[in-house]
Amino acid sequence: MTLEEEYLDISFLKENGFVRKKCPKCGKYFWTAGDREICGDPPCGSYTFIDNSPFTRSFELSEMREFYLKFFEERNHARIGRYPVVARWRDDIYLTIASIADFQPFVTSGVAPPPANPLTISQPCIRLDDLESVGKTGRHLTLFEMMAHHAFNYPGKEIYWKNETVAYCTELLEKLGVKKEEIVYKEEPWAGGGNAGPCLEAIVRGLELATLVFMNLEASEDGDIVLKGERYRKMRNYIVDTGYGLERFVWMSKGSATVYDAIFDEVIDKIYTFSGMRELKNRDVRKLVAESTRLFGVGLPGDRIHAELAEKFEMDEKEVGEIIEAISKVYALADHTRCVLFMLGDGLVPSNAGAGYLARLMIKRCLRIAEELQLNAEIFDLIELHGKKLGVDFEISMEVIKEILELEKDRFRSTIEKGIKFVERIVEKKKRIGKEDLIEFYDSHGLPAELVAKIAREKGAEVESVDIYAELAKRHSRAEKEKKEIIKLQKSYPKTEKLYYENPKLFEFSAKVLGFENGYVILDRSAFYPESGGQESDVGYLLANGEKFRVSKVIDIDGVVLHRVEGLKEISGEVKGIIDEERRLRHMRHHSATHLLLYTLQKIYGKHIWQAGAKKEAEKARLDVTHYKKISEEEVRRIEEIVNKEVFANKPIQWFWMDRIEAEKKFGFRLYQGGVPPGREIRIVRVGDDVQACGGTHCSSTGEIGMIKILSVDSIQDGVIRFEFAVAEAALEAIAKMESLLKESSKILRVEPKVLPRTVERFFEEWKEQRKEIERLKEELSKLRGETLLRNAEEFNSVKVVVDVLDVDMKELLKLGEFLAKRGAVGCLMAKGEGKVFVVAFASGNYDAREIIKEVGSYAKGSGGGRKEIAQGALAVLPSREEVLGIVFEYLARKKG
Known part of the structure; x- marks a missing residue:
């Protein structure tokens, strides 16, 4: 059956008065029971529901969600709870991007059964692809709830398919008050994640409310169906994959100017009250915003929108632009803070890599926007307000979320303070800052693009006008799979x-x-x-x-x-x-200890602790966990004490196989601390009170593990803490090694081990004092050396010229160069380094050190750069003092002439 035949096969549409037409504007087919000739999907039409809702009543989020779920429950769908926005059951993506993502890859591929069939869910999803559009268009969100109903069909066991799906959608909309004649079903084939199928978009008064996907194709190189440039073949199973936008339904029910006004009213009001936007709050700008949303909907660019608004409302175009930009920031902050709440609430720890990168990206945007709006409140205040209104139970407490945000705010401020001078230095060398430069500034130094652009423009550099945040999110949205050794077997073998x-x-x-x-x-x-x-x-x-x-x-x-x-x-x-029995037993102890230590850390610090990596060897083991701050020595001792109590309690360690879906229902996604195992059945390991999906070898009780000794605790990157530890014999070996080092140190210092800390501290203080004295003497020596060079300076046209080769390092060369430049001298100092020659040029008055170093570099196969007063570089060969003196004299003569 061709794609066109797939659509024509939906008898419900024809039987209920829907006619298939071709839109003269976009050229795509749509179904309508009315007399319309265009599809009405912007830009082929515009929003006509603002101040003109087709619904019989308005809904809040919780009311609309319940209305939807109950509707499908009454039609024999099992209601299931939401999944986390952090996709712990996936090894390819970090965030839950759609309701179908809850069931990929194992349910959709037929490996595992669904948790219910058919089912209905309202799944919070995060998509950062349109990050820069949020707040501006009136409709884009970073976090949205995808209400959905799914049916998983198998050969010989069909639940329902296209006709029933379209019938449900039509009935739901009619129940809300939408006339059948106002519903448009637009044909838009869908493809994504290796699957595809025909799809209908349900549009009412210009707004797409639902997407009905009939997933029946899978990617295949030799497939006979071509869709969006890719080849597909028919799937054995076929799936109803729908998505109804909760926030859009609420927006349509209220007919608000924007989706943000419909769902964030209390948060928006708080932002207005506690920001530099108080005056704007009192102005009647609703009609202006509503018209802006309509124009964005039909695809007009921002500058055109501002011009049209200025003309329609008889306002100055610049004023219109300022108002729309300010309101867009208010909307964006309201949206972003809700997104951050779900990220942190579901257990993400901000970091500079992995899923934590996306959390930090969103937090930084919130902090930046709050600063631009002069918000006299913490972003946590907005997040807390979202939490109260939503009434959602999160894994992570508000106290922990608040602490994380405070630490992130401090880090952000510190980054900005350190980064400003760094940006200024870089910008001095570059005449143009492009998209990749802005991305590099953010990824490597944590500096927002807006700040970099502002500094660059102030320094006279050209800056590419581009939004980088959606690009950053896109680059960091997919998990990198661990590279494994690939061995292709020549023959087929049964499983071992x-x-x-x-x-x-x-x-x-x-x-x-x-x-x-x-x-x-x-x-x-x-x-x-x-x-x-x-x-x-x-x-x-x-x-x-x-x-x-x-x-x-x-x-x-x-x-x-x-x-x-x-x-x-x-x-x-x-x-x-x-x-090797001894090695196996050590691995077993270290593996069981890893589970026990992870459980202990979660018990002490909370459920934001997730395994970020682990290694179990014979001599020691390591465990990397997500955590937002450093762990003190006192805390390490407490962790050690608690984890060893679990060992001494001699709790049983059990392992058994379970159906994947049943295991997820019983134990949740915390099962997947060590990754997501494949297959319909997964092996469960229970170590004391800790339960994980695990394929490793383990002891039969915690008592068999033996004593656990934590060897070191380090922060290996922002948001990730590494524990190295040893158990049983390996722990005794590690302790013996420590004792040996302690005794050796005591012997060297000729003191008893018990007074070693005090002795080392005394030696350290004495060393610091001696270091200060050495630095002071170095300063005096440098000053004397500089004065000697100045006394022996040559004169050229009343300018003191200093050129010499010294036996010092680059740091000392720079210090001398600064000293001589401040005293009006011009010249060049050199010193031999490893495989190269260090060179420093200095100048005063109208002379330029950068020009001098360029000429010396040209002569001696080198290069360099710096400021007008002082420049540094490296040469391939060491020229004589007389040769460089001649170069400087020639330079001075040219400048004088």
Whole structure:
């Protein structure tokens, strides 16, 4: 069936008076039960619902959500709760971008069943693609709720398909008061995430309210269906994927000037009250804003909109622009603060990488806009107001959210203070600042594009007028998958029977050889654990044909376990496997301890603690977690005490297999601390009170772990803390090593270990004093050296000229150059470095050090730059004093002439 036939196949439309027409403006097909000739989807039409709602009543967000969910519950759909906006069950995206994302990839691919079928949900989603449009267009949001109903159809078991979906949509709209003649279903094929299908957009009075996707195609290189330049083939299963915009339904019900006025009224009022916008609040600008929204809807550019508004309302165009820009910032701040609430509330910790990058991006935008609006309130006040109005239960408390925001505000201010001078220095060298420069300033130095642009323009540089934030969000929106060793097997093998799951303390086994490829042996069964989930692989031996071969590495390729065997060319028949018992036991203890430590950290600090990485070795283990501030020594001791109490409690450690959906229902997405395992069934490991999806080997009780010793705690990046620790024998070895270092240090300093801290502190204070004295003497020596150079200066046209080669470092050269320039001298100092020659030029009056260093560099194969008074660089060869003196004299003569 072609795409056109897919649409023509919807008998409900024809049976209910809908006619298929082609829009003369956009050339696309649409269905209408009225007499319209154009589709009405902007820019083919405009918003006609503002101050003219087709609904019989107005709704608040909670009322509209409940109306929708109840409507579908009454039609045999199971209501399910929302998923977090942080997509913990996905390894390809950071944020939940649509309701269907809740069920990708395992449900949509047919690997796992849906939590209910059919189902209805109202899913908060975050999309930052149109970040720069938020606040300006009247309709764009960063966070929105996608109300949806889904049906998952399988061969021989169809729930419902196109006719029922369109019928539900029509009935819902009519129940809200929309006449059938006002509903437009526009044909717009959908594609995304490797799937595609026909789609109808439900439009009422110019506003798209719902999208009805009939997902029945999957990407395939040899597919016979071409859609948007990609090839697809029919899917075995087919899915009803709908999206109804909650905020848009509320907007239409109220007929407000913008979607922001419809849903953020209290927050907007607070921003007006506590900002430099108080006067604007008292002006009647509603009609101006409503007309601006309508014009944005039909696709007019900003400057055209301002001109049309000025003409229509008989106002100055500049004044119109200022009003619209100011109001847009109010709307954007109202929107962004709600987005930040969901991000932090669902457990994101701001960082400079990963999902935390997006949280920090949004927080910085909030802080910047608040500053521009002269907001006399904290952004937390707005977030708290959102929270009270929404009535949503978040994992993270408001107290923690407030603390995170305070720390982010301090970081942002510090970044700005340090960054201004840095930007000024860079801008002096560049005549033009482009898009990539602005992105580099933000990504590498945390500096907002607006600040960089302002400084650059003040310095006379040209700045590309471009919005970078949507681009930044786009570049950081997808998770980078871990690169794994790719081994292509020449033959097909059955999945290996994994004996290490049946008995993690099985250290000897027999097996049959199935194959030998690229130095790897494939067995029918194995007790060797392959590297996975941060746990190193087992090592040991294979006994075959009376010989002993070392197994140095074990990996898993799609369920087939491969054993790297040293010195073996080929093998067949029966073999005996022997695992390194001590290494396996250490791995088990470290893995179980990792779970226990993570649980302890969550118990102490809260549910924003998520595993950000882990490594389990024989000697030690490491655990990286998301956390917004450094951890003190006192806290480390407390963590150690609590985690060891869990060890000594000797709680049972259990592992079992569960249906994925049932496990998610029972334990939530905190299961996926260590990543998302594939398959319909997942292995669950319960260590004490901690429950995770995990494929590692573990002890049978916490008591088997042994003592846990935290070796170090470091902040490896903003928002991520690394714990290194050792357990049992490895902990004793680490403690013994520490004691040895302590005794060695005491021996060197000739003191008892108990007074070592006091002695080291005394030595440190003495060292600091001596360092100060050395620096003071260096200053005096530098001054004397400078005065000597000045006394021995040459004279040229009444100008003191100093040129010399010195045995000092670049820091001292610069200091001397500054000294000589302040005393009216002109010249050049050089010093030999490793593989190059350091050079500093200095000048005063009308002379320019940059010009001098350029000429010296040209002569001696070097380059440099700096300020008019002093410049620095490097030369490939060391010229003589006389050669450089001649260059300086020639320069002075030219300038004088």
